[in-house]
Amino acid sequence: MELFPPMPLAEWRDTKETLHRFAQVVGKIRLAASVRRNHWWNVPFHLTGRGITTRPMGLVDGNPVFTVDFDFVDHLLVVAMADGRAESFPLPGQSVASFYRQTLETLAALGVRVEIRVPRPYRLADSDRPFAEDFEHATYDPAWANRYWQVLGQVGLVLEEFAARFSGKVSPVHLFWHSLDIAHTRFSGSALDQPSQVDPVTREAYSRELISFGFWSGDADLGEPAFYSYTTPEPAHLAEDPLTPASARWTGLNDSHLAVLRYDDARTEPDPRAAVLAFYESAYQAGAARAGWDVGRLACPGGITDPRLPAPPL
Template sequence: MELFPPMPLAEWQDTKETLHRFTQVVGKIRLAASVRRNHWWNVPFHLTGRGITTRPMGQVDGNPIFTIDFDFVDHRLVVATADGRTDSFPLLGQSVASFHRQTLETLAALGVRMEIQVPRPYRLADSARPFAEDFEHTTYDPAWVNRSWQVLGQVGLVLEEFAARFSGKVSPVHLFWHSLDIAHTRFSGRVVDPPPRVDPVTREAYSRELISFGFWFGDADLGEPAFYSYTAPEPAHLADDPLTPASAQWIALNDSHLAVLRYDAARSEADPRAAVLAFYESAYQAGAVRSGWDVGRLACPGGITDPDVPTLPL
């Protein structure tokens, strides 16, 4: 597949809406069955060679160790336990309600007792409707789902390369199911005191000064896929700094700004991969310099913290 193939939101929006809710069902299981990590890093999915995975979970909640994987090659949900047992069912032909029911039934058949604390979508238009009552979202086009996973894999490797350039605290490259975006975050180490009325999810996510980088497929606010970056808290005059390439721009978002490089603009560059890396770097430099980070000390050229250590043939 070509690097960054066409991914027009309008062509697969109904499929995306269904898939998004499928991932939220499984994501909430991951939330219930995993040890909590700073900034909610226990919750996102990670990419695999066939789709996305929860990674191993259980044990701390009395359940056997188990994983849930979305297989976007054969288009099945696969549940596996550490003793070697597996069970699966097809993703095609499911409503959100039937997917929710079959997921819990499959877990129960493997001895996993699970109750989703809030069995409704998170921050979606139908967040008041339980998963078990959603018979509306049923569209699942395997070709578009597979392509979306291919794109996530391509972007994920670009983010991994970009992550290697920083020696400070960083997040993994991971897929958040609340907004279906793949992201990587860098931290300065400074503690942030969020406003007292901020919700608990946001408070934990932004408890430290950070600059985040990612990609998402588009939504109601931006109806097309795009690469993005933001600095939190946002320093004064951030949006005055130029971004690279020239097609990138700062977009006003509530009381802050989002650096955006639209996917199709990146695709039109002579070297799309280099253009995305340059975009992330320009957004980082803008946020880090304006926020007073020690950019030189935190740099990690080529993913190496000690340039005097020779490359060893391991």
């Protein structure tokens, strides 16, 4: 597949909306069955060679060790146990309601009992409708689901390359199911004292000064695929700094700004991968400089922290 193939949101919006809710069902299972990590890092999905995975979970909640994977090659939901047992069911033809029911039934058949505390979508337009009652979202086009996974894999590798340039605290490259974006975050180490009215999810996500980088496939706020970056808290005059390539721009987001490079603009660059890396780097340099980070100390050229280390021997 070509690097960054066409992915217009209008052509697969219905599949995306259904898949987003499928991901939230499984994501909430991961939330219930995993040890809590700082910044909610226990919750996101990680990429695999066939789709996305929860990674192993269980034990902490009394369940055996298990994983739940989306297979976007054969288009299955796969529940696998550490003892080798596995069950799966097809993703095409499912409504959110039937997917929710079959997921819980498949887990139960393997001896896994998970309580989803809030069995409804999180921060979606229908967040007041239980998964079990959602028969509206029932579109799953295998070709578009596979393309989405292919693009995630390509973007994930670019983010891994970008992540290698920084020696400070960083998040994994992971897929957040609440907004269905793949992201990587850098931290300065400074704690943030947030107002008491900030909700618990946001408080933990943004408890430290950070600059985040990622990719959205498009949503109600940004109706097209795009690469993005933001700095929290946003320093003064951040949006005055230039971004690379020239097509990248700052856009208003609530009371702050988001650096955005449209996916279609990146695709038209002579070297799309290099353009995305340059975009992330320009957004980082702008945010880090304005926020007073020690950019030199935190740098990690070529993924190496020891300046005397020779080239890899292998």
